[in-house]
Each structure stands twice: as structure tokens, then as C-alpha cells.
Amino acid sequence: MLYVDSLLCTPLERETPSHRPALEALAAGGVGCVTVTVGFWEDATESMDQLVKWRYMAEDNADLVEIAFTAADIRRIADSGRCAIVLGFQNVSFLQGRLGYVELFARMGTRVGQLTYNIQSDIGGSCYEPSDSGLTRYGKYVVREMNRCGMVIDLSHVGNTTTLDAIEHSLDPVAITHSNPSTLAAHPRNKPDEVLDALRDRGGMIGLSVYRNLVGEYTTAQKWSELVAWTVDRMGIEHVGIGTDFDQTGGMPYLEWMRQGRWAREIQYGAGSKTNSGPQEGSGWFDDPTQFPNAEACLRDRGFDEREVALIMGENWLDFYGRTFKEL
């Protein structure tokens, strides 16, 4: 069965600590495709330096992974028993305000871009912003240009007003790659029913997360499968997948970089809080990619049939990537 993780946070391009065990964990879990986090706050050249590091890592570990540029690549790589890496960014800071860089970064292999990370940008408001501007004039151009260039629009960390604007303005279906329904687990990073409905109505996808700060009470396998079932009931089976938000190796320095970047001197807590600031304790049953089979098992236990399990575990994402990726 094809397993797709629509958001892996592990900095696999880093050599310290070695990425090899993290790649072996993907293999051990039978994961056929991950969309990775190439950057959060990097400008154009820093993002290009990151792309080069990911390429080098993939070349050096070609027995386990390969960078995928098309949905056909993903299927081929997964069928070979390896894991396809889709290059995604959790921000589009690489644009540096240039509309024309969308095409250039798409040509360089970028397939997913989140419109904002944790702070407002020239494109729109983040989910942590007290006042969400909505999608800006520049943001509207960027959305259409991402459509043209086949770069998936990710809205996971984006504010709800900007998110609804982007869903409406996009000509292609868009994605929330790693969030949960806020009706079940209240958190700024989770999404209200209104957003889930709009996403569904335009053919979009959500990747449900197992990140402790985002699951609320739905921590056990049984409870988490209930969260999945609720989302499927709300949105329809074909709109739901898995986006773990796993960080296998990062630790505190990486967590600080993603939360704080260079935009603040005071400590920022992202999805955590002052009293709960470190890497989160795992659930015990789905804490890293080796445990993907546990997710499959809990969906079966919940009563999903063979086809439904396959759709949620990976086929929905592959279909979505096939509908949104484009070759220039």
C-alpha cells in the first residue's frame, strides 16, 4: 500500500545529526512519498543553498530516496521500494517579493509552497496574527502564478481569512498539508468547519496531523481514527490524507529556528507555549515514520474498507499531486 506523508518536518538535508537513520526509518515504515520542509525563513539564495543540500543528500542516499518532480515520478520511486521526496517550503520567503521567482523556483523543483509561515508576510496573514489582512494584492498574483507553475498552495499555517481568500482565488485545488479540525481540537493551527468545507468544495486536500499540540484529546490510535472518521464524514473520503509534521532529528535549535527565525529577539513558542516549549512527547503509537503501518491498522479497526484505507494512506495525495503539479 502506498503511504504518503504530506508534511515531514525532519531536516534531512542536515548532516548533523546524520540523516541516514531518519531515511532508514522512512524505509522501515514503508513510506513511499514525503513532502519535506526545505525552508521556513530563508531568502532566495539561502533557499537555493537548501535545495542544493537536499539534492546532495538524495544523491548520496539514492538507495533509499529520490527527488520527485511529477506524480509519475512518485509512483515509480515508491514502486522501486524507495521514498519519493517532494520539495516543499513552509513559506514563500524565497520569492523576496518577486512574482517572477515563482516560475524560477518551480523550475528548480519546488512543488509545494506555504503562503505564510507563523507571521504575516507581503502575501497575507498567519494563523497566529491578531488581525488577518486576508490575501493581499501581491498574494493574489502569487496564487495565480503558483497555479500556472504547478506549485501547490499550502495553507496550514495561514490565517483563516487569508486561507478562505486563497481557496477562492486559486484556479487549482489547494492543500492544508498538516492541520486538524479545530472543532475537535481547538488551536490556532487547526481549521474551522468553514475552511474545511470551502477546501472540499474546490477539490482540495487536508493532511491530518499527529503532532501532539494539534490533536487535543485525540491522542490514542482509537481516538485519532475517530478524528479521521469525523473529517471524512465532514469532507468526503477523497479529501483526506495524512500529514504527520514529524521531526525525527531536529531538536531544540531547529525548533527555535522554525519558530523564531530572525523576526524576533524574544523567544517564540509556535504551536507550543511557555510552559510547554520543547519537542512534544509522542503518542506511543505513531511517533515516527516507522509506525505508518499502525496508522493503516487503526483505520481498518475503525471500519474503513480496503479502498478507503488506501485513499487515506496515500492514494488521495498522489491523485492530488497529479492534478496540481505541472511541468513547465
Add this chain to the structure above:
Amino acid sequence: MLYVDSLLCTPLERETPSHRPALEALAAGGVGCVTVTVGFWEDATESMDQLVKWRYMAEDNADLVEIAFTAADIRRIADSGRCAIVLGFQNVSFLQGRLGYVELFARMGTRVGQLTYNIQSDIGGSCYEPSDSGLTRYGKYVVREMNRCGMVIDLSHVGNTTTLDAIEHSLDPVAITHSNPSTLAAHPRNKPDEVLDALRDRGGMIGLSVYRNLVGEYTTAQKWSELVAWTVDRMGIEHVGIGTDFDQTGGMPYLEWMRQGRWAREIQYGAGSKTNSGPQEGSGWFDDPTQFPNAEACLRDRGFDEREVALIMGENWLDFYGRTFKEL
């Protein structure tokens, strides 16, 4: 007959003065392909800004031009009665010292890169350098990476020692896109027999120029065709093409930028001199792209047969591009 110009210097991406008349001149001359000058001194993001401008220009003038990424693109675009634009740089300053950027700029569409412009770089020595270091260790990596990524190595402004090193170190044939034989016209920008022979022995190409500072006494159509015939006798018919070095619109500010960049405060004269610093007076018979048919006529007058004229006017370059461009 396919006309290919392996080096056009006109800044067609600039809106002032309007590029449209310069594009119409390419059409009037029946030119099917030009390799253009996207940059001289620009760093990575400045070069990307330039690439975007060229794309916008091509989109806005799609009735006359289209950017070509493959030799098949060139043939198709030329057959449609328009001019194929090959994106080339007269320097690889866009690398900013990063080996990995070769692939990224190739993916963005760059097909030709000159190893140095008028000054020494981290890659090697220029033709104006009192002491030519030869190809550096980094330069050797860049040459092989350009081979892998299908980016043509241009040596026109490169010093002779570095040029010979690059010819030897490259796995693919390389190019001198706009120079003449220094045996006929002594000038630092022209190439000695030793370089021409090495270029030929490795399957390379030279684009002969009509730029006044580089033709010496070979200014008239009759004399210039003698220069062509001499080069063909030395190198063989399949290694010779045309690289005009035309600048249709640039004028002094552009000339100053290309000569001086940001590397000097004192005025630099490039291929000119203190007493001969401005744009050069034309030859009267081949001063801009509208006069490409005059070049064809003078080759016929010199006694080249139909096949030989076609090879020199464009087919040799198309064949060379087919042998060196690669899709990643």
C-alpha cells in the same frame, strides 16, 4: 536557410529604448536563433531578476520570439518564422561561488555560460589579465558540472591558459561564441592557432565576429569572407559559425556596465581603448541582424557551396547545441 547568431549582445530585456524594433530587425534579417546576453556581472538574485525580464519580454513579443531550451525547440521556433532565444550569460557570477547553482541555473533555462568575463574570477583568468592562473580547482568542478547539466562552456573572453585547460578538462565540446583568429587580427580577445586547434580536436565551435575591434583589416564583406575561409581551412567546415557580438540598442551606459561593472572606479575600455572608447562604427555591410543575408551572400561569393554556406550560417551551431544541451 537557418541563421544562428551565437552571441547577440543587445539588451533586449530592457524596455528603454524599446526592444521591439530590435526584435523586428531579427525578423527582417530572417534570424532563426540568437544566443543572448542575460548578464555580465550580476549575482544570483540579480541574474534571476534578469531571467524574469527576458521571460516577460519573450511573452510580450511571442509573435516574434520564444525562449528555447532544447535544439528541437530552436528548429521548431525557427521553422515557425520566429527567432529562438537561447539564454546565455557572459559570466558565471550568478554562481556566487556555489557549485550547486550550476544545476539550479540550468533548470531555470540557462544554456550558455562564459567562464570569465573581462576580469579574473574564482574560476580562471580573463583574456585581459596580465597573468592567467589557468583553470582553478573550483573551475574544474564547475566545468564538469556544466557538462553534466548541459550548460555550454563559452571561452570567448577567457585567457588562453584557462581556455586550453577548460578545453582539455571538459568532457563535452566547448565554444568560443564570439572571437576571431589572432593570427589574422591581433587582439587579446582573439584566439591563437593553438587554441583553435585544441577547440577543433575536441569537437568545439567558434562563432566568428564582425565587431570592428576584433576584425582587424578584415572589414569588408570580401575581406571578412577571407577570414572565414582561413578559419575553415584551419579548423574544418563543421567547427565554424557566426557570433556577431551585435549590440543594437545598448549605447554608452550599457557599454560602461559591461566593461566596468562594479569592479573599478576608473574607466575601463574593454575591447576598445582610451582613444577609441565608444560604440564602434559599422562595416556598412553587416552591422545589424537585418544584414544576415549579406553574410550568406559573401560566403557564396567566396565559393562555399550550398551545404557549406548552410553549415556556417546556422546548422553547425544547431548541431553543436544538440550535442551539448541536456534536459535534467
